[in-house]
Amino acid sequence: MTTKEQLAEIRDRYVDALSDADPDAARAIIQDAIDNGATTPQIYLSVLTPAQVKIGELWHRGTINSAQEHLATAITMQMLDMQRQAAKPRPPRGLRALVTPVEGEAHFIGARMFADLLVMDGWDVDFFWMGSPIQDLIQYIQGRRVDLLGLSTTMPEYMANAREIASQISELPPPRPKILLGGAAVRDLTNVDMHEIDGVVTNVAEAANQARVLVGYTEESPTLDQLLVTIGQNVRTARTANKLTQKQLSESSGLDRTYISLVEHGKQNLTIGAMLKIADALNVPINNLLHAD
Ligand code: B12
Secondary structure (H helix, E strand, C coil), X not given: CCCHHHHHHHHHHHHHHHHCCCHHHHHHHHHHHHHCCCCHHHHHHHHHHHHHHHHHHHHHCCCCCHHHHHHHHHHHHHHHHHHHHHCCCCCCCCCEEEEEECCCCCCCHHHHHHHHHHHHCCCEEEECCCCCCHHHHHHHHHCCCCCEEEEECCCHXXXXXXXXXXXXXXXXXXXXXXXXXECHHHHCHHXXXXXXXXXECCCHHHHHHHHHHHCCCXXXXXXXXHHHHHHHHHHHHHHHHCCCCHHHHHHHHCCCHHHHXXXXXXXXXXXXXXXXXXXXXXXXXXXXXXXXX
């Protein structure tokens, strides 16, 4: 995990690299952030998204021209590929989503981010970078089991297309996909007619959870052995991100080094008290140690 201040600094450096049309510098900044423990949602939501908005402002003010803006977007697309390759998806959940901008919509980076977050959450995802004619989209959905349709709308004038898709899907025989709507246009909820749309996402950090709830997915509790392995992996990841040795963690948590080693190998049924000491020493909330990425 990376702090808010660190993320703001990474974002500013990344914007500078984009304005300088320097893909190598941009790549190095994002790689460095990944190496230093920034998570995918952090990079997507706190670095790449605000950087794209900033690039839009610079273009609006005439500080950069359209060609530079296009290059900036192309670089950000490369960063998404890099991030997806670096990320470790969860085991498959057996859920399939189709994520697409609505017909007419040319902005697709946000849709692609949501698609990636679902992939990392263990979904199978079909991602279309461009909206399809509504009839073709409906036909596609009929020929393939799709649990969730994620629609992205940036320009309010294309909201009508989202409504039309939802209305045609509601007429399909079950099982029908649930529809989740996101994108810059939904930030102003007065743009949204919820009729036949199952959910609207304004906080993308929560979107994968919301998607699972929407399709009625329930997770079985992990076994004790699985949970201990997850805790162990999380402790090791947080320790290395903090550049601590096992000995240093043992000293700052007041626990034996052998104990820390057993925890990291998933072999120690640790007490809540010990977990709290480790979480404090690593400066992470205790919850972060319990969940698989
Ligand atoms: C890059 C860009 C373009 C690129 C798009 C490239 C691409 N492949 O995506 C190009 C050059 C093609 C483009 C074209 C146009 N653009 Co433009 N563009 C931008 C810019 C600079 C950045 C957009 C972006 O990448 N944002 C970053 C992404 C990550 O943010 P996001 O889309 O909101 O997504 C986040 C969430 O909303 C969410 N999300 C998104 N979708 C979904 C879906 C689901 C299901 C979920 C759960 C979540 C989710 O996930 C993301 C997480 O952070 C913005 C500036 C700005 N202020 O945003 C203007 C902007 C969006 N564009 C604008 C305009 C006007 C246009 C054009 C009409 C320009 C023109 N005159 O031709 C055309 C539109 C063409 C069309 N038919 O759509 C306006 C829109 C104004 C409005 N509200 O109507 C903006 C705001 C610029 C401005 N200030 O005027 N644009």
